[in-house]
Structures are given as C-alpha cells and as structure tokens.
Amino acid sequence: MTVTMEELVAQTILQGSDAMYGRFLDVTVGAQERFEQQDWKNVQKALKKRISFYDHHVGLVTQQLRIMLGKSHATRSFLLAVKTAYIKLLDDYPRYDIAESFFNSVYCRIFNHRNIRRDKLFVNSSQGGRIPKYPTPLLRRYHCKDSLKSTIGKLLDDAPFTLPWRNKEADIEQIVDVLQENLGPQLTDDFLLDMIREPFFRNKGAYLIGRMELANQTRPLVLPILISEQGELYVDACITQQDDVSIIFGFARSYFMVYAPVPAALVDFLNQLMPNKTPAQLYTSIGCQKHGKTELYREFIGHMDNSDDQFEAAAGIKGMVMSVFTLPSYGFVFKIIKDKFAPQKNITHATVKEKYTLVKEHDRVGRMADTLEYRNFTFPRSRFSEELVTELLDVAPSIVRVTESEVLIRHLYMERRMIPLNIYMEQANDDELREVVKEYGDAIKQLAAANIFAGDMLFKNFGVTRHNRVIFYDYDEISYLTEVNFRRIPPARYPEDELAAEPWYSVGENDVFPEEFRTFLLINPKVRALFEELHSDLFSATYWQQLQQNIEQGMFNDVRPYSERCRLSIVDPLEARTG
Numbered sequence: 001m002t003v004t005m006e007e008l009v010a011q012t013i014l015q016g017s018d019a020m021y022g023r024f025l026d027v028t029v030g031a032q033e034r035f036e037q038q039d040w041k042n043v044q045k046a047l048k049k050r051i052s053f054y055d056h057h058v059g060l061v062t063q064q065l066r067i068m069l070g071k072s073h074a075t076r077s078f079l080l081a082v083k084t085a086y087i088k089l090l091d092d093y094p095r096y097d098i099a100e101s102f103f104n105s106v107y108c109r110i111f112n113h114r115n116i117r118r119d120k121l122f123v124n125s126s127q128g129g130r131i132p133k134y135p136t137p138l139l140r141r142y143h144c145k146d147s148l149k150s151t152i153g154k155l156l157d158d159a160p161f162t163l164p165w166r167n168k169e170a171d172i173e174q175i176v177d178v179l180q181e182n183l184g185p186q187l188t189d190d191f192l193l194d195m196i197r198e199p200f201f202r203n204k205g206a207y208l209i210g211r212m213e214l215a216n217q218t219r220p221l222v223l224p225i226l227i228s229e230q231g232e233l234y235v236d237a238c239i240t241q242q243d244d245v246s247i248i249f250g251f252a253r254s255y256f257m258v259y260a261p262v263p264a265a266l267v268d269f270l271n272q273l274m275p276n277k278t279p280a281q282l283y284t285s286i287g288c289q290k291h292g293k294t295e296l297y298r299e300f301i302g303h304m305d306n307s308d309d310q311f312e313a314a315a316g317i318k319g320m321v322m323s324v325f326t327l328p329s330y331g332f333v334f335k336i337i338k339d340k341f342a343p344q345k346n347i348t349h350a351t352v353k354e355k356y357t358l359v360k361e362h363d364r365v366g367r368m369a370d371t372l373e374y375r376n377f378t379f380p381r382s383r384f385s386e387e388l389v390t391e392l393l394d395v396a397p398s399i400v401r402v403t404e405s406e407v408l409i410r411h412l413y414m415e416r417r418m419i420p421l422n423i424y425m426e427q428a429n430d431d432e433l434r435e436v437v438k439e440y441g442d443a444i445k446q447l448a449a450a451n452i453f454a455g456d457m458l459f460k461n462f463g464v465t466r467h468n469r470v471i472f473y474d475y476d477e478i479s480y481l482t483e484v485n486f487r488r489i490p491p492a493r494y495p496e497d498e499l500a501a502e503p504w505y506s507v508g509e510n511d512v513f514p515e516e517f518r519t520f521l522l523i524n525p526k527v528r529a530l531f532e533e534l535h536s537d538l539f540s541a542t543y544w545q546q547l548q549q550n551i552e553q554g555m556f557n558d559v560r561p562y563s564e565r566c567r568l569s570i571v572d573p574l575e576a577r578t579g
Contacts, residue, residue: 006078009065010085014093016061017102021095023053024287031201031257036163038227040204040556047254048361054290058102062109079107079120087126094132094262097283100125101291108375124298132262138269139210142193149176155195156235159208161225166232174568175223178238187214193221196269200286201257203363204558205236207248211273212240220245220273224562237566243467246274248561251416252366252471255287263288284370289360293372296332296414303330304380311384313391316420317460320345321352321476323395325388326417335371335413338395347476355475356413365450365559367443369463369473371413379407418463418471425459425527432468434530439470441535447472448547449557453481453512457521482551485510486544514539 003011027050034043086103090096100122107121140158144151152172156165165171179187195210206225211218222239239245249256249270260266267282274282280299284292307329314324314333320342326333337352359368381389384407392400392407399410421440428436440462447454454461455477463471490505517539522528537543550557560567 004081004085005069006081007085009068009082010089012064012068013061013086013103013106014089014099016057016064016106017095017099020053020057020102021098023057024050025259025261027053028257028259028287032160032199032206035201035204035206036161036227038204038231041554043203044363046257047363050257050287051255051289051361054102054105058105058109061106065106065110076120083120083122090126092132094135095264096127096130096132097125097264097294098288098291100127101294104294105290122294123301131265131268134262134265136197138196138262138265139194140197142195144191144193148179148187149173151193152176155193155208155223158195159199159225161199161206161233163227163231163233166228166230166234171235171568175235175238178568179240182240183212183214183219191215195221196258196266198259199225202254202561203365204556205560207256209245209270209273218272222248222562224560226558235568236560237562237568239562239566242274242276244562244566246276247366247467247469249274249277249282249285250366250465250467250469250561251281251284251370252364252368252465252469253285253561254363254365255289256285258286260286263291284372289370289372293374296372297374300330300332300414303327304383309383311379311388313388314417315423317422319474321347322474323392325392327383331417332414333417334377334409335415336392336396336399336409336411339398340395345476352476355478358478359475362452363450365446366469366561367447367472368452368475369415369418369471371415374412374414375410377409377412379409381406415473416465418465418473420460421462421464421470422459424464425524433526434534435468436464436470437527437530438534439464439468441531441538443470443472444538445535446557446559448481448544449550449559451481451551453479453484455479457517459521479510481544482548483510484512484544484548486512486514486541486548488541489513489515512544514541514544 027046030046031043033039034046083103086099090099093099104121142151142155149172152175153168156168156172192213193210194213195208200207200209204226208223208225210221212221219240220242222237222245224236224239225233226236228234239248258266263283263286266286267279270282270285271277271279277285278295278299280292280295283289283295307327309327309329311325311327314326316324321338322335323338324333324335337349341347356371356373360370362368364370381402381404389402389407392409393402396409401408401410421436424436425433440459443462444454444457454472456474461472461474463473465471485508518528522531531538
C-alpha cells in the first residue's frame with residue numbers, strides 16, 4: 001500500500017509526539033526514587049529537564065520535515081490533507097490531546113508562527129472531548145463496609161512505596177479521627193473510596209489522591225506523605241475540602257510528577273474532585289503545560305464568544321518593563337514586554353524572557369504565578385478601545401500590529417489575574433491588613449528559602465488571590481538568592497555622612513542592604529508596625545546570609561501547600577524538638 005507524502009508527514013509528527021511523551025514519562029517514573037532517596041537537588045533538575053523535552057522534540061521534527069518537504073509543499077491543500085491524515089491516526093489513539101498540541105507546535109515552528117489559520121491547526125479538538133481508556137485501571141476501589149480503620153490501612157498498604165512507615169497505626173487512627181470529625185453522620189459504614197493508583201510527587205512530598213462516594217455527596221481525599229529525619233514515611237495531613245485540594249493544585253506551584261500514560265483520563269478524574277479548575281489548569285498542574293496552553297486558548301475563544309466587554313489596562317501602577325491589559329469578565333491578564341524600559345531598568349528583552357523561563361522551571365513554592373507564553377496572538381479589534389490601542393502601539397510598536405479587524409501581538413504572556421497587593425492594602429480592614437502583611441512576609445521568606453530573591457519587593461509587584469494568598473508576579477529583577485551579596489550598612493564616619501546625598505560606603509552591583517527595606521517598603525505607619533512585629537528578621541543581613549548557607553549546604557525548607565489545620569497531630573520528631 002502506497003503511503004502519500006501527506007500521510008508520511010502526519011506519521012512523522014505523531015512519532016515525534018510519542019518520542020517526546022515517552023521521555024516525559026521516563027523522567028516522571030524516577031520521581032518515586034528521588035523522593036525515597038531524598039534527592040531534593042535532583043528533583044529540581046528533573047523538573048527542568050522534563051520541561052525541556054517538548055521544545056527539543058518539536059525542533060527535531062521540524063528539522064526533519066524541512067528536509068523532507070522544502071517549500072514546495074506549503075500549499076493550503078497539502079497542509080489540510082496533512083491535518084486530515086493526522087486526524088485519522090488519532091482515532092482510538094490514547095494521547096490525542098497531547099498529539100494535537102504537538103502538531104500545532106510543529107506547524108507554528110515550521111512557519112515561524114506566521115501563516116497561522118484555524119483550519120490548518122487544532123484550535124478545537126478533533127476528538128470531541130473523548131476520554132480514552134487507561135492501559136491499566138486508573139483507580140483502585142475500596143468498598144468500606146465494616147471498618148473504616150481497616151480500609152485506610154489497606155489503602156496505605158497498597159501504596160507503592162518501599163520505605164518503612166514510622167508509625168502507620170498511629171497515622172491510620174488519626175486519619176479516621178479526622179474523617180469522622182469532618183464528615184460526621186455522612187460517613188456511614190458503607191461507602192466507596194476511589195484512589196488514583198499512582199502517587200503524585202512534588203518537591204519533598206508524595207500525595208495519595210482520591211474521592212469518597214458518600215451517601216449524599218462526593219468528597220476528595222488527599223493524604224500527603226513525607227519522610228522523617230530517620231528515613232521513614234508518615235502521613236502529614238488528611239485533606240477532605242475541595243478548596244484545600246484546589247490550593248494544592250494552584251497556579252503558583254511547581255508541576256506534579258505523576259505517571260500518566262493517558263493524561264486526558266487523569267484530568268477528567270481530577271476535574272471531578274475540583275470542578276472549579278479548568279482543564280487548562282489541571283493539564284498544566286501535572287506537567288503537560290504545552291497542552292495546558294492549548295486548552296487555555298480554547299477557553300479564551302469560548303469566553304470571547306460569550307462576552308462583549310472591552311479590553312482595558314489592568315488595575316495597578318503601570319510597570320516599567322511590562323504593559324498589562326485584561327478583560328474585566330476574564331480571569332487572566334495579558335502581559336507584553338515594552339520596546340523601551342525606564343532608565344533605571346538596566347536589562348534587555350532577552351533577560352526578561354530568561355527570568356520568565358527561570359520561574360517556570362524553578363520551585364515556585366506557591367508564591368510565584370505561572371505564565372503561559374504565546375506568539376502571534378490575535379484579538380478582535382472591536383473589543384479594544386482607542387485608548388488601549390494607542391497605549392499598546394506607543395509602548396510596544398515592534399510587536400503590536402493593528403488592522404481594521406484585529407489586534408495582533410507577536411509575543412505575550414498570560415497569567416492569572418489577582419488584586420494588586422497595594423490596592424488590596426488600601427481597601428483592607430485591620431484584620432485583613434494584618435493577615436496580608438503576614439502573607440507578604442511569608443511569601444518573601446518562602447521564595448528566599450527556595451533560592452529566589454524577588455529583587456523589586458514593592459507591594460505593586462505582588463497580588464492577592466481569591467484564597468487571600470500573596471503571590472509574586474513581576475519577574476524582571478528576580479535572581480537566585482545565592483547570587484546576592486547581603487550587607488549591613490557600615491556606621492557613619494562623621495555625622496555629616498548621614499545627611500549626604502551619596503552613601504559614604506561602596507555599593508557593588510549585587511549588594512543588597514536589608515536595613516533599607518524599611519525606607520522604601522514601609523511608608524504606611526500601620527503597615528510598618530505590623531511588619532516590625534511579624535517579619536523584623538527580614539531587615540537583618542544575617543537572616544539572609546543564613547538562608548544562603550542553608551541552600552549551599554543543600555538544606556531546603558519545607559513549604560507545605562496546605563493549611564496547618566489539615567495536618568495530623570503527630571509530627572516529625574525533629575519538628576517536635578525545634579518547635
């Protein structure tokens with residue numbers, strides 16, 4: 001049987017997608033070994049490596065197709081025939097979702113993100129939301145008929161870990177107590193418990209995730225597993241609230257490592273646990289961020305078709321590097337890099353892009369918003385005011401093109417919309433202000449412990465989420481904490497020194513003086529008093545230097561993605577000694 005060139009191209013693209021996802025799964029499989037060996041440094045390296053596979057394989061396939069085709073086949077009829085052949089290959093194919101996004105990426109790479117037309121791409125899926133079958137059962141089902149304790153015991157026994165448990169019986173007792181306390185009479189002696197067979201791994205934790213089918217409702221069940229100082233497993237928390245699970249899968253956290261040969265089926269189950277999460281968010285959370293991009297674009301198109309409000313400049317103080325706009329009815333903002341930066345910003349466009357890449361590949365500890373990058377993004381011109389169009393053309397004429405029918409932006413980032421911290425503080429009551437000041441300081445400390453120095457720590461560069469968490473979102477001045485030189489301000493030589501316009505001491509390029517944070521951050525007396533009470537250690541160079549030493553020695557603080565109220569009372573012995 002003769003294979004046409006169109007079919008050969010389609011097969012080549014699908015083989016490239018398979019090769020990419022195969023390597024993705026290979027790195028993912030190693031997550032359990034890294035967890036059990038407490039190889040925390042290589043956890044970050046594996047995350048970065050796994051992210052790199054996608055673009056690498058898109059490049060390989062693109063190069064191969066350019067050699068095969070040349071320019072003679074770049075006709076509309078040929079390209080449509082390739083897509084038709086590709087769709088035939090996806091019938092009953094288990095990872096059609098990833099394969100469609102991979103096809104889009106190869107097409108955009110070949111044409112340098114030009115000649116992009118919806119009929120040639122998978123703007124909408126060809127499979128109508130089909131949920132493929134897993135090669136093995138996705139879930140392990142437990143029918144709790146008599147003893148909740150024995151059911152939880154069986155659940156922990158079935159987990160694929162090889163390390164010993166520190167005190168499994170005590171963990172089981174506490175899980176049962178939490179379930180009985182949280183669910184009360186709804187927790188009958190006869191209910192179903194469905195658990196995903198594969199653990200989810202992230203940073204220093206493993207997570208067993210499932211759902212309880214109770215008499216009148218369905219509730220999630222998440223059991224975070226940690227390793228004690230003695231190298232033994234213990235259950236750190238028992239989580240049954242949808243909002244708490246949603247935070248664990250939040251947009252400011254690193255991607256999970258979970259073995260998912262059929263991601264659509266896993267995402268479908270997770271969506272039942274967290275119906276407030278979109279497919280884009282869930283795909284991204286399990287590391288399929290490129291397909292998350294596709295899903296987010298589909299969601300955006302759907303929102304545009306069902307809304308009529310106008311794009312406007314985002315709330316808050318205008319940035320010196322980025323221009324930000326949004327749609328009031330939409331939960332994301334669009335960020336573009338300005339052509340020219342303010343004089344005090346001594347960076348390049350390439351540096352800004354590198355910072356955003358760093359954030360994607362680093363442990364975000366729940367404190368840095370993930371961003372999704374797009375090229376040649378088009379908007380209907382009718383949804384833009386003249387004022388916004390004028391502003392965009394003024395700040396970034398090299399990447400913004402406006403016609404009668406559309407606004408095309410050659411490069412932008414999409415990011416979850418939040419309330420700017422400075423605006424939130426202006427509107428907060430005393431209790432809210434205290435809580436958000438605590439959150440802000442905690443965000444800085446947690447980022448620092450993960451080897452990230454925010455650089456520009458002004459309140460305008462942080463946002464507040466719907467869960468009232470403070471998240472950092474302005475990345476043009478971030479750096480690794482270990483690259484910063486934290487210093488104390490030396491004593492003045494003479495009284496006149498303190499009145500002089502210039503400092504009496506030398507200042508290097510990477511020097512930071514924490515004592516100065518009081519001056520430029522804490523203008524509001526009420527905020528200053530709260531910060532002095534809650535986070536005065538941030539004003540000490542010694543505090544930052546100690547964090548640097550910890551990082552250099554491979555000591556990384558735990559940042560749990562769930563509330564203290566969810567934790568079991570039995571804690572790691574080391575924590576009990578240190579408080």
